[in-house]
Amino acid sequence: MPLAICLKSRPEGEASVDNFEVKQLPDAAPGDGDVLIATRYISVDPYLRGRMNDGESYVAPFALGKPIESGAVGEVISSSHPAFTAGDIVSGHLPWQDRVVAQSNSERLRSLQQIDTDGVSMTAYLGILGMPGQTAWVGLSGIGKPKEGETVFVSAASGAVGSTVGQIARQLGCRVVGAAGSDDKVAYVVEELGFDGAFNYRTETDLDAALTRLCPDGIDINYENVGGPVSDAVFRQLNTHARMIVCGLISRYETGQMASGPPLMPVLVKSIRIQGFIVSNYPELCDEWKRVGASWLRQGKLKYRESIVDGLENAPAALMDVLAGRNFGKHLVRV
C-alpha cells in the first residue's frame, strides 16, 4: 500500500509539520495505458508554501486530505503506455507518495519525461536542469535580458534558483553579487560559483553600504527571490533602465503578503521595469534551458549543491527547512 504525505490543515500564520499527515493509501492497480512509478526523489521548493493556502493564486491550492505534489523523479516499475517501459527514469509532477500510478491521458502522465542520466545525475533534473534552473533562465535571460558588463544582484544566492541565476549571469558576462543567509553560503557562492561578491544578510548591519561597496556601478538587474529589507536596499541602488525580476518573495509567504512595494517615483524617473513571471508560461525558454544547461553542465561550466533528506515521512520538515533557509543548495527528499 503506497505511503503518502497529505495536507491535514491549512496554516494559520506560519506553516508547521503539524499541517501534514502521513497516510496509507489503498493499492491502486494500474489500468490500460497507465504507468506505475516508484518515486526516487522529490523536490522541496518554497513555492509549495503558497499552495498550502486556500485562495486565488497562479497554481491551484492543495486539497485538504490529499497528497502534496511537486516535481519528482522516479523509476518506471511497469507500463502499458507505449511511451514508457519498465526501468525508465522519468521526471514529472508527482504526488508525495512512494508509489504512484500515472493514468493514461492524465495531466500527471503528460508531465512525465524520460531523462538522460548519461553524465548527469537524475537529481539534476529537479534542480539545475529542472524547475529551479528553468526559473533562473526564464527570469534572467527571458525577462531580465542582461547585457554584457551589467551588474546583476540575486537574493537567496546559494539556493537552487539563485545559484543558477548567478552562474548564468557570469556566463553572460555580467558582474554578479548576491545575498545569502550564512557565512558558509557566502563563501560558497564567491569561491565555488564565481560570484563577484556576496554578503550575509543575517549579520550585515548596513545593507546600503554593503551594496555600494559590492556594486560600485549600481545594479542593473535585481533577480528577486526574497523581498523585505534587502530588496528595499537593492531598489535604492538600481540604475536607470534597471529591471526587477520578481521570481519569489519567500520573506512574505508566511506574513506580510500585502506589504507595500517599492516607491513608484524612482520607477518613473529611472525608467525601471518591475516584472513578475510564472515559469510555466514560457515552455520554449524552459526547453532552451534544458539544452543550454545540460551542455554547460557537461562542460563543467555549472556547479550545484544539494541537501538531501532521507525518507518520505521527513518531507514536511524538509519544506519547513527551505522556508526558514536552513537548507544549503537544492533541497531534496530521497524516498
Add this chain to the structure above:
Amino acid sequence: MPLAICLKSRPEGEASVDNFEVKQLPDAAPGDGDVLIATRYISVDPYLRGRMNDGESYVAPFALGKPIESGAVGEVISSSHPAFTAGDIVSGHLPWQDRVVAQSNSERLRSLQQIDTDGVSMTAYLGILGMPGQTAWVGLSGIGKPKEGETVFVSAASGAVGSTVGQIARQLGCRVVGAAGSDDKVAYVVEELGFDGAFNYRTETDLDAALTRLCPDGIDINYENVGGPVSDAVFRQLNTHARMIVCGLISRYETGQMASGPPLMPVLVKSIRIQGFIVSNYPELCDEWKRVGASWLRQGKLKYRESIVDGLENAPAALMDVLAGRNFGKHLVRV
C-alpha cells in the same frame, strides 16, 4: 528687450507663483547661422514641476535665475541658418521668453522643426501631436502593447496625455475607462471622446465599487498619470499579465515622493509588469505618432481640447493650475 519667466527660488513643499520672477533680458543680436524666433505658444506640463527641484532626475533641474524652458511654437523672424526662413512656423524646446535666439549648433536649434499647419492648428504640435501625444503613444502602444478587447484604465483622463491615451486605446479596439477631476471632465471623456466609462475621483466615495462596475472584466493596462488612492484601487483590479505604465505621478510631485508602491505579491502571482519610461528615449515611436496622429486628426478620428491663458507673465499661474488640475485639456500660454 526680451521678457523672460525665470526660476527665482526652488519650492520648499508646494510650488507657488512666488518661485518665479519676470525678467527683462538684454537684447541678443543673432549671429551667423542663428535663428531669431518670436514665441507664439508655450506648453505648460506637469513634468516641469520636477525640474524646479534640485537633484537627480531624468532631466536637468532648471537653473536659479534662468528662464524656465518647455515645448513651444513660434515664428521665425529672421534666420541666417540654411534650414530656416523668416515666416516659418517651428516647434521646439524654448525658454519662456517672447523672443529667443536659437544659436547655430545649439541643442535649442537642433530641437526646432518646421511644422505643417495645413489642416492642423499650430497648437496641436504642443498637445496631441507634440510631447503629450507622443507620450500617450509611446506608453500605450510601445510599452503597454494593448491587445484588442483588453480593458485600459487611464487617470487624468481629460488631460493632454490621458485624453490621447483613451482615444488611441479606442482606435486599437480596447475598452477604455478613466478618472477625471470634475463632472464636466467625466462627461467630456465619455460623450466627446468615446470612453466606455469614467468617474469623478474627487467625489467618488467607493473607488473599488466604481472600478468593478466600469471594468467588469478587470483591468489589463493601467496608464498611470497620477498615483495615490485611485492608482491603488486600480492595482487591486489588475488582471493576470496586466501592465502598469508609469507615465506620471502628479499626486506625488509636491509631497510623498518616496511613498511606497503597490504590493509585490500580486506582481508575482499575476505576472504583472510595472514599467516607467521617458518619452525622449523612444524617438522612432515619437516620429511614428507624428505620422499616425496627424493622419487620424485629419480624418476626424481624434479630438482634443485646449485651455489657453493669455500673456507670458501668466505662465507661472498656468503651471500652478495644471498641478492642481484646474485646467481642462492641454494647457497653453499664448505669448
